[in-house]
């Protein structure tokens with residue numbers, strides 16, 4: 001329905017934005033906010049904008065901006081146009097503050113910090129509300145001194161300010177609990193409240209989806225919209241993410257920064273899926289593609305209670321994506337992980353070696369490093385280095401077995417079933433279990449004890465490589481761990 005509305009030319013297209021403050025890394029909760037905004041806009045043919053809220057010059061750093069951009073890029077959340085710097089727009093914010101003064105919806109306040117503090121003290125002493133009521137609100141401009149001033153919104157004194165929030169419902173705040181907040185400081189710099197409203201307006205933002213820690217700000221920002229006669233965007237304030245214990249997410253719950261998730265080896269597609277489910281649901285669907293999320297995402301599905309970060313679930317979702325991703329996408333995801341882990345990208349030869357192995361070894365892998373570990377046998381070249389534990393399986397009896405097996409493998413048709421029956425027949429003829437064959441084969445083919453199924457490895461390696469690796473193991477002869 002919304003899609004139709006967006007394309008019929010009647011309803012303005014959806015514009016959302018992500019507005020992080022660049023003071024650290026890309027927090028996992030912020031990444032989820034970005035994802036929700038991206039899904040909402042992109043699922044409706046709309047625009048997703050990025051605004052870096054860098055007005056706090058003391059705390060904002062270019063490195064933090066870079067971390068945000070690279071986190072979003074990794075997650076595949078592309079934004080339209082250039083990222084907007086809020087600090088660059090300060091002259092425009094000031095211009096709006098002055099317009100508000102001209103229209104009478106804001107006024108110049110010459111109260112000094114000391115006077116404001118003294119007024120608050122007095123109110124406290126008398127048990128009155130400590131909201132500052134500026135004496136300049138109704139002062140005759142003719143009485144204005146030639147002194148620095150701040151610009152304050154002339155907030156209504158009665159009634160209430162209401163926010164119809166898509167997630168939180170109707171939220172109202174009594175106007176007598178809102179002060180005449182400052183929009184432009186006496187040093188000429190805009191306040192955060194003003195900057196957000198002016199930027200959202202100028203950027204044409206139609207929907208604001210953000211953490212519910214901004215719910216109170218929404219009421220105050222509503223005053224500025226009203227003062228300017230601007231339409232307020234639709235609001236959806238989402239509950240913040242909690243840790244597994246239900247407490248506000250913090251360092252002790254585990255990784256907070258997106259970069260840490262990249263380094264742990266979660267594919268971006270899995271992360272998008274998992275983050276989408278953190279606080280939003282579509283029936284019982286747990287594992288889905290980004291295409292499905294784009295189709296399904298709506299603010300109606302956002303829950304009112306905080307979602308809990310659950311690494312077991314994340315691992316599960318990640319494993320499901322690894323099990324079903326296209327091989328090329330998996331290889332790209334592996335490279336993104338290697339980059340985060342300071343490893344060189346896969347070479348062409350490694351990609352070629354991995355490509356046939358991945359479909360056979362991926363089931364059960366939770367993260368990309370597990371997957372690579374399972375595919376280790378495909379990446380090593382001859383002669384395969386045999387680790388000491390695996391070497392124990394290459395005893396004299398194993399040599400004999402491998403010698404028996406070799407001609408049979410040379411003549412067998414190279415199909416999994418046939419290979420299994422060849423090995424099964426040899427085991428039966430010797431009255432041993434298949435496991436007795438698997439041990440030496442794992443050692444010969446992978447040099448390890450923990451490997452994918454021997455038959456899967458043989459299928460990936462092919463006849464020549466399999467026989468060559470067995471031959472290498474036989475040439476080396478029984479390995480005696482510990483012997484030089």
Ligand code: GLU
Nearest residue numbers: 019020021053196210214
């Ligand atoms: N810069 C704010 C933050 O990082 C977000 C402001 C907003 O979304 O309106 O929390």
